[in-house]
Amino acid sequence: MWPIRAAPLRQTAGVTPFWIIVSLLSAACWCWLTVGQGFFWRTDQRLPPHRIDPARWPDVAVVVPARDEAEVLPRSLPGLLAQKYPGRARVILVDDHSSDGTAETARRLAEAGGLPLTVTTPPPLPSGWTGKLWAVRHGVELAGEAELLFLTDADIAHGPGVLAALVAGAETQRLDLVSQMARLRTETGWERLIVPAFVYFFAQLYPFRWSNRPGSRTAAAAGGCSLVRRDALERAGGVAVIRGAVIDDVSLARAVKRSGGRTWLGLAERDPELTVRSVRPYVGLGPLWRMVSRSAYAQLRHSPPLLLGTVLGLALIYLVPPLATAVGLATGQLPVLLAGAAAWLLMTGTYLPMTRYYDRPAPAALLLPFTALLYLLMTVDSAVQHYLGRGAAWKGRTY
Structure with a gap:
């Protein structure tokens, strides 16, 4: 035994x-x-639900880098053009040498009216730059004297009140960069499994409360929806300072904060008027991977x-x-x-x-x-x- x-x-x-x-x-x-x-892990970092309108509405230039985005533009660009902004705003879509008719699609969508749209193409991509940031730099140069630059992606759809809410937050809170994490698609089984964890892990790496605290070393932003002051961007070194960054949104927030700017990052709202959501589908595990x-x-x-x-x-x-x-x-x-x-x-x-x-x-x-x-x-x-x-x-x- x-x-x-x-x-x-x-x-x-x-x-x-x-x-x-x-x-x-x-x-x-x-x-x-x-x-x-x-x-x-808390999800309460949001723009104030009842915003206070600023004393003045600065001029805004919306910069949209786009490369082969003809398929998603009909679901995203109309929302940008339909922004209810009390001040002056214009949209600059930078066609990054697309081969699918992105520029033509954008011009056709603009025929329905809304904010003025400029479609442009940057010079050939130089060494040391990512294509997106080279396109953003070109768009920023064309923005003229606009005080605020709204940087967004071609696959992000915005509710009609988003731009006004971001500007109100920046002006009333004296922020140099205001960013919202877009609601990503969760329509397929793999999207429902992968996407919420993606945002959860991002917040774990860059806690929003720490990022939003002046003087904190943590800084983060979401590239699909970032409003930045032109002077703050220039003070940080311009787009060139992050020209080779693959994770460009976090790099931008770090540059702005390192140069003395105040940044804010939160989650997008559910309200259709204020929603910021991705319209790019990820069918199957492969694209998400x-x-x-x-x-x-x-x-x-x-x-x-x-x-x-x-x-x-x-x-x-x-x-x-x-x-x-x-x-x-x-x-x-x-x-x-x-x-x-x-x-x-x-x-x-x-x-x-x-x-x-x-x-x-x-x-x-x-x-x-x-x-x-x-x-x-x-x-x-x-x-x-x-x-x-x-x-x-x-x-x-x-x-």
Whole structure:
């Protein structure tokens, strides 16, 4: 009888120390993330619902870089042209050498009326610039003396009151950059699984409260909807200062804040009058995978040590809780079970506000570990693609 009884004891003794350590460490990480990371999981950073109109409405130039966007422009450009802005505003669409009739589509859409539209093409792309930022620079140059520059993407649709709300926020709060994270599409199964976690992870990396705090080292913006003062942009060094940035929105916010500017970032509203939403479809896992992997390794500054640390960190924080819960249940190790379950509960609880924001049912928050595993693999793939010379590929260009 002794050999039969001794074997399980040796197995338990071998497993227990490792799982106790990692499960307790994961639970400690979640305790800190929940209360010590700027309450990143809350979704209450929004423009004031009842804005105060400024004493004057500055001139605004809306700059839209577009490369092969003829398919999405009919769902996005009309909203920009229909902005209800009390002051003077114009739209500058910079056709980045498209091959699908983007410029012609834009001109046709402008025939319905609205804000004045200028369609232009930049000179050939010089070395050291990303195509988007070269197009933005060209648009900014054509904006003349406009005091405010509204930088947006061709796949972002705006409610008719968005521009006025952003300007009111910038003027009344004396902000140099005001940005809103667009509501991304969640129509397909993969979009519903991947997209809310994308915004959740972004907020975890750049807690909105910290980013919005003057003097904080954290700075972030959302490229699809950013209003910046011309003088603040010039003081930061202009578009040229971030000319090679793949993650250009965060780079812009950092440059503005580093030069003494005040920035603000929040989530877009549900109100159709004020909504900011992406209209680009991501059908299947492949397009979503490429969206994340295109810039993931750039976020890590192409550093192998940071990549290793990120992989281990993602595993400890997101994968250990459900695994520890399963191990604790299977082996009867109560400390492992309690620590794993506590970490998983905190993870799920912090994810719930984002799933509600995206109208997902509460049980969907339990799937975050699986989604995190996908993001871990996307990050590793991003590094692999970089070293194969295919990193940050976008519409025929690789940076």
